[in-house]
Amino acid sequence: MCKTYCFILTSVILLQGKATGGPVRMGYEYMPEEDAWLRLHIEPAIWPDARLRCHLEGGALASPTTSAMTKALVAMLAANKMTMRHAYIGVHALLSKGEFMSMEGIPMGNLSARWREGEPNNMKNEEDCVVLDGAGEAIDVSCSTPRPYFCRKESTRMIVNKCGTTADGQTLSEAGYEGWRHNEPNNVEKEFCGAIDRDGYLNNCPCDRFALFICEVTPK
Template sequence: MCKTYCFILTSVILLQGKATGGPVRMGYEYMPEEDAWLRLHIEPAIWPDARLRCHLEGGALASPTTSAMTKALVAMLAANKMTMRHAYIGVHALLSKGEFMSMEGIPMGNLSARWREGEPNNMKNEEDCVVLDGAGEAIDVSCSTPRPYFCRKESTRMIVNKCGTTADGYKLEPRTGSCYKFHLVPRTWHRAAMACQAEGGHLAVINSNKEAQALKDIFGEHPITSIKGGNVLEANVGIWDWNEHGEWLTIFGQTLSEAGYEGWRHNEPNNVEKEFCGAIDRDGYLNNCPCDRFALFICEVTPK
């Protein structure tokens, strides 16, 4: 088992800067047999959130598609001293009850991993997701229990760009020295923050009038008529009240004055409808908004 894992780690060292064109994305390790990268998220998440996180990172929940993949997943559990624990894989029966398949649509019977004896048992008729144990066996479980999980990314998604991230869509802004990405898929404020972090960045934090103007210009590149879904007049950025409902800070804990920009829209913040998260409007002004409102958002990455 150690042999397989050591081979994977050796490949990471040899291929850094070659297969990726720069630093390896945090936590991912190269698997030469599959020409793919794997990551074991040890921070537990429910299956839907695990699926989303892998997707936001540019990959998918990993499935034991081959014997080499199964060995690699088991080896990662062992290397993290998790042989007695389980981790979510990309196998589920969410589309059709009892019909387990991988994220790629491969039926369970055609995958490398086999069911543990007595599984699947669909306890309480609510076990539609699957975990892999330290012996490489599959167990059906409830999707709503937080567990560690595996992500897989193809090599073509691991090229590090000039902004220092593997995520597409980031552009360098000379006025600020940061890279920004305008997300056209609306998400709630916290989901937006999750998306930015998965891409190696964070919700944009405005540190000057110059940066506010830069974000206003980025917003202006996307006219209202080109946007479908969500709030089209504002975009989520990196300020909120940290659930204190009164004091507005950046996601890094600075006051807006310390950060360098306090350009609120007239009569804002007013907290009319439990508006505890922050956004920027098309004129470059800040506004408070409900955290669960679906809106566009802007991510920021500092080039490395």
């Protein structure tokens, strides 16, 4: 069992399931048409923070690159009863005013989603980010308004199995440390997340338990 003083390791998340089909831990859902995983973050964030969160999860803000992707994003809004709300996607004009493109550098005109009638209108000359509505139409908005957002992770970044892998697909051994506490992991109470106790031993914990956590940043 995980004690209250354990540290949740963001880089050692133990996942259970298969890399094709069905929901995966952390709220991601597999999309076979794109061979990718999608997540709708309900908790609002401004666009730059949403972009950072997706990056920290090993992915990127999702863009409607294909009709299948657009349908999947709209379906996630509907499944969460958010058809009347908007969610950030990875389309922006922050590099060149008025020239909207996806995180992958694809111009808006080559994406599947189309602008809502009257958009983009660049209201107050400050609408450089884009949201998707429940009908699958795009709207330019201010990047500084907190909104829900979509993240996408490529299938190769979501290698998951019942043996325990890190968030980016490495085994614990490959990551450099696998010092489990005696009789751990034991998967009591659906313990699918990894933690480290104060004495340095690894433990597994329920993913919904509150705990301190450690972040890893790659130096530039």
